[in-house]
Amino acid sequence: MISLPSPTGRAAQASRRPFRSATTEPLVIKWTLIGLCFSVLTVLLFAPLIAIFDEALRRGWAFALASLSEPDAQSAIRLTLLVAAITVPLNAIFGIAAAWAITKFDWRGKAWVITLIDLPFSISPVVAGLLFVLMFGSNTALGVWLVANGFPIVFAVPGILLATLFITFPFVARELIPVMLEQGRAEEEAALTLGASGWRTFVTVTLPNIRWALLYGVLLCNARAMGEFGAVAVVSGKIRGQTTTMPLMIEMFYNEYLSVAAFTMAGVLALLAFVTLTLKSVLEWRYADQLAATHRH
């Protein structure tokens, strides 16, 4: 608080009244809100996280690590990383293309497509998985033909990829559309009038302007691609060592009362999430000046 020297007694008294701006809340309310927020975070976030690692390391590091080196566990980790490595770049491209088409052009049926993009969010993942089983399963002509030609989709890796692609499709597009809408088309138009081709405009103007939103979208997409359970569970057939991803493996371990193995695997998944979050923070810190400079003027 700043107290100004004032000559008269009345004015001095007035200035001694605690200064409060319109947006400041009384101390009681402030601390109640902070406390409430903190306790919710503790119950919902910190405690479960600690519980995972506590459970995983209950019988020591060696035991936990041994459970990871089992062939089935190794295969699950590899499969999850493979799925993320394929679906995230694809959905980044699809997401950019969708956001670009929606925000930079006007066409009939646009509102319909925007709704459609949200479909994977609004539909239950199990239903999404079932959808692929119904399309490519052995009860359809297409499914039979695919199996006969040595390219099974359901209960195989392609099915897992399709289901994950479907589930994680909205993340990048959802992140990009509001940013691109807000930025408008003027900069792209300017680049075109300066003689740049459409591709050059995209690479030198559009992409740099959306790179942060794109990064957030990709990180979210990645987190979900590695963590998706429902849709993948339906299409994968849960064949150990072949079509079992990390989340499915965790469930299997848990159902077999191998709780250390289950929680260690869960810990690894949580750590992967930490890595992406750390990466994001590091990038934000590293490019803080650029972030500030490229903010809307």
Added chain:
Amino acid sequence: MNIDIEEISKDFNSTFALHPVSLSIPSGTLVALLGPSGSGKTTLLRILGGLEFPTAGRVLFDASDATGLSVQVRRAGFVFQSYALFRHMTVFDNIAYGLRARPRKSRPQSGEITRRVTKLLELIKLPDIGARYPNQLSGGQRQRVALARALAIEPRMLLLDEPFGALDAKVRKELRQGLRDIHDTTGLTTVFVTHDQEEAMQLADLVVVMSMGRIEQVGKPDDIRARPKTPFVREFISA
């Protein structure tokens, strides 16, 4: 460059933005498209720049048909209403953008680019701001950078959409003179859009008054002031 607009019309989903309009702009003229919002002046400017294509009619540049010419080959220096500077690039890179975007054959060497950008920065009287980013500039500086960026491509004409719209009165006066000077030194055919009749009258050689997608009157500022042809023009210029 002479610009001839022949019976150009434009409709967006069956609403007319422009009724067929014709206009002839002699080379080297500074033209104001004057009118209230919704009068079709910006649509006409964007058609000239190749950002919008007419539903019917022709645009001629020096008597050759340019109607279907793509925005890139038109080489119109375009200054946008909010300037549309590339926010992630420095002022230098903004101005150099058009030169670097040229096909390799006609692209200047990097030393030549530096020389030209430096010259343009001197032309707009901001020689020391090359390393800054757009959001570190004032409104007036941004407008001048946008002008320099448009001039860098050695345009065949200069098109400006409300170039002084977002500026305060004092800066606006200065920049008006700045635009007049640049027009006079380059001799480029220049078309700018404005809703400010005082600005149009002071700055332009030729004023085109527009309303509801039609051209109401074309003439020298004094003629329009002395002999407004329609009640709309009389009312608009006395406002």
